[in-house]
Amino acid sequence: MQELLEKLAALREYLDIPGKTRRLNELDKELEDPNLWNDQERARRVTQEATTLRRVTEGYASLSSDAQGLSEMLDIASDDEKEMLEEEQASIQQRVDDLYRETLFTMKHSEAPAIIRIKSGAGGTESQDWAGMLMRMYIRWAERRGFKTEILDQQDGEQAGITSAEFIVRGDRAYGMMAPEHGVHRLVRVSPFDSNNRRHTSFASVDIVPEVPEEQIDIHVPDSDVRVDVYRSQGAGGQGVNTTDSAVRVTHLPTGLMVAIQVTRSQIKNREMAFQILKQRLYDIEVKKREAEEMKARGEQKAIEWGSQIRSYVLDKQYVKDHRTGVMRHDTGNVLDGDIEEYMWAGLEWLAGKRAAENNDDE
Incomplete structure (x- = not known):
């Protein structure tokens, strides 16, 4: 459980959750502006970026809360109760792995067909x-x-x-x-x-x-x-x-x-x-x-391939x-x-x- 919490903390830094949260707040203000929808292309870009950021930030917040809650329960649980909590811990581990995969889409236009x-x-x-x-x-x-x-x-x-x-x-x-x-x-x-x-x-x-x-x-x-x-x-x-x-x-x-x-x-x-x-x-x-x-x-001779x-x-x-x-x-x-x-x-x-x-x- 400690390793899982450490991985979550590392992901918070790697994903720059504070930075993404600030950017999402800026986009939400733009989405509240009725004039935004006069420019359909700009509205599409803002909506798409906000959706992506919301998926990451809300996913991290929910996961962090659940992991912290499980950690506290394990601290006071009996051995029998800990066995019952193993399934929940495995579920949280899977969600951490899924969140980690959010970091792998480093290419441009990853959301595109x-x-x-x-x-x-x-x-x-x-x-x-x-x-x-x-x-x-x-x-x-x-x-x-x-x-x-x-x-x-x-x-x-x-x-x-x-x-x-x-x-x-x-x-x-x-x-x-x-x-x-x-x-x-x-x-x-x-x-x-x-x-x-x-x-x-x-x-x-x-x-x-x-x-x-x-x-x-x-x-x-x-x-x-x-x-x-x-x-x-x-x-x-x-x-x-x-x-x-x-x-x-x-x-x-x-x-x-x-x-x-x-x-x-x-x-x-x-x-x-x-x-x-x-x-x-x-x-x-x-x-x-x-x-x-x-x-x-920058001195590299190999081709991009x-x-x-x-x-x-x-x-x-x-x-x-x-x-x-x-x-x-x-x-x-x-x-x-x-x-x-x-x-x-x-x-x-x-x-x-x-x-x-x-x-x-x-x-």
Whole structure:
């Protein structure tokens, strides 16, 4: 119990509860101002920040009160009574762990929806099947959390899987949770497509960016910088999706970025959405470029990236290992069915530690 109280005290300092409380009081005064609602965007930002701060400060206050009360009860309880209080102590410990996780969302726009692009690597059917397995894994994870998914584009492989897919996951801190999944994922297995039962290694890339509100993205894309192609929709899309050339592919010539959208039957709407996603990706590139310049200014030469091969899924030996965090599990079926939160939380700790180390170097 003493260790738990010490952890709570450390969290109070780490979370800067007094500072957050002062800031929340300022925001509450703004929310009481009727003129705030004349500017819908500012009202949205103030409301969102206040909601986040309230969740942390009120959560900490309730937890601190309950922990202190339990500590006082344990001081005067008999041995039999202490056994009865063990369950309550375990509950408080879990709440402390949950509060600690509030400290891990150190990336910008952690509250935003996540835009995910999965692309198969070289290797034909093997890699395409692997890319399809990854897409299913993330969609199953989203379903487990009660999140919503929207498939924007899906290019099916010739025999199995996908060559590429783009989809959005919407839910509480969708981008924050998914950010550690960005990188190259490696599959090793005895191929179901190889009549000689040989062992194959396949790769697929997972690219994840936040869906930042359009008004926050100050990026102009000249018409001369893009090529727009239209084609007939394929893959997921519902009955009648293939009846018109409604799918749109936008290629940004200076960077080579390509965004394909076939989510609606309207070519105009697909085009608008493709340009929105393109701006999101260009914005993400610009943010990472600024971070790289900051690192270079303080003498660090390494690029801002989360590594190439971040995780290996070795099915014939029944394990999935994350190469950054060391987390390894042997229930590969559950992992591929979306049970990946252990990897995500470990990845968030890794990212938070990485960013803290960079900040210390800067100081």
